[in-house]
Amino acid sequence: MQSLAIAGAAVALPGFAAATTGNKSTPFRLHYAPHEGLFADSAGPDIIAQIHRAADLGFRGWEDNEMRNRDAATQASIGAALKERGMQMGVFVAAWPDWNAPTLSSGDAAQRESFLAQIRESVEVAKRIGATWMTVVAGFVDLRLSRDYQMVNLVESLRQGAAILEPHGLVMVLEPLNNRDHPGQLVTDAGQALLVCQSVNSPSCKMLYDIYHQQTSEGNLIQNIDRCWHEIAYVQIGDNPGRNEPTTGEINYRNVFKHLHGKGYTGVLGMEHGRSKPGLAGEEALVAAYRYCDDFEA
Numbered sequence: 001m002q003s004l005a006i007a008g009a010a011v012a013l014p015g016f017a018a019a020t021t022g023n024k025s026t027p028f029r030l031h032y033a034p035h036e037g038l039f040a041d042s043a044g045p046d047i048i049a050q051i052h053r054a055a056d057l058g059f060r061g062w063e064d065n066e067m068r069n070r071d072a073a074t075q076a077s078i079g080a081a082l083k084e085r086g087m088q089m090g091v092f093v094a095a096w097p098d099w100n101a102p103t104l105s106s107g108d109a110a111q112r113e114s115f116l117a118q119i120r121e122s123v124e125v126a127k128r129i130g131a132t133w134m135t136v137v138a139g140f141v142d143l144r145l146s147r148d149y150q151m152v153n154l155v156e157s158l159r160q161g162a163a164i165l166e167p168h169g170l171v172m173v174l175e176p177l178n179n180r181d182h183p184g185q186l187v188t189d190a191g192q193a194l195l196v197c198q199s200v201n202s203p204s205c206k207m208l209y210d211i212y213h214q215q216t217s218e219g220n221l222i223q224n225i226d227r228c229w230h231e232i233a234y235v236q237i238g239d240n241p242g243r244n245e246p247t248t249g250e251i252n253y254r255n256v257f258k259h260l261h262g263k264g265y266t267g268v269l270g271m272e273h274g275r276s277k278p279g280l281a282g283e284e285a286l287v288a289a290y291r292y293c294d295d296f297e298a
Helices: 002-012 016-020 047-056 072-085 109-129 147-168 190-200 211-217 221-231 253-262 279-294
Strands: 031-033 133-136 171-174 205-210 232-236 268-270
Touching (some): 147 190, 147 205, 190 205, 190 221, 211 232, 221 232, 221 253, 253 279
Parallel strands (some): 133 171, 171 205, 232 268
16 A cells, blocks of 8 residues: 555656746655755766755755864855755764774774764864764774773773763764664674763763664664654664655555654654665655655645
């Protein structure tokens, strides 16, 4: 039944046709945030044009993992475009881990200082683009240490990072990563992230609940969202399997969005996924899927 409903929505293309004719589409209920490339087929390669395209389609947020690697002028232009269109800036990655060796788990002083230096740089990036949240991850396990010692090392690094961010009202969000896609990660499920955030005990260190990762790692999404609710500051989206737009996998995103809306979530939902189809047809399918899932009271 769900696939038939989506097929019908795709024919009507709610929001997409209106934007094509130059009219502004009805904003979505929630602040879904596309990223660079999702609307490049209709808007072209320029990221500012893609932001305006997303706004015309009704999207109310924007996400950019690579923002810290962009030059300051581009960051400022993106921030201005988002402000012009009344869109919330979502996360960018504040500190990239070493994907080949333990980082925050090891307690290594050089690794910790590298992390903190990236956090300091991210403060200026956040100011340019009007961001509040930035992503951090724990990185690989250190097989030479017990898990308890590793978690202590992680908590201490995050405490020092939070102390940098607190005076600026900024928040790093700790993202658990599933072990299927990222084998060997220290923090893989929501309960672990909850424990770390409560141990750090700072308004500048909260949890990123990535629905794709958490469905892969543990499932039981709605109940686990409730268990972690007081530490969740940011949500990301992606269906499983495939990591494409909602309705292409096994997750009932219509119910998940309804639950988040009912709990009063007003933050950004980062669309950290690809498209199930290429070209303009892929854009249309993506918009139709979000229109269907966002209509959770129907």
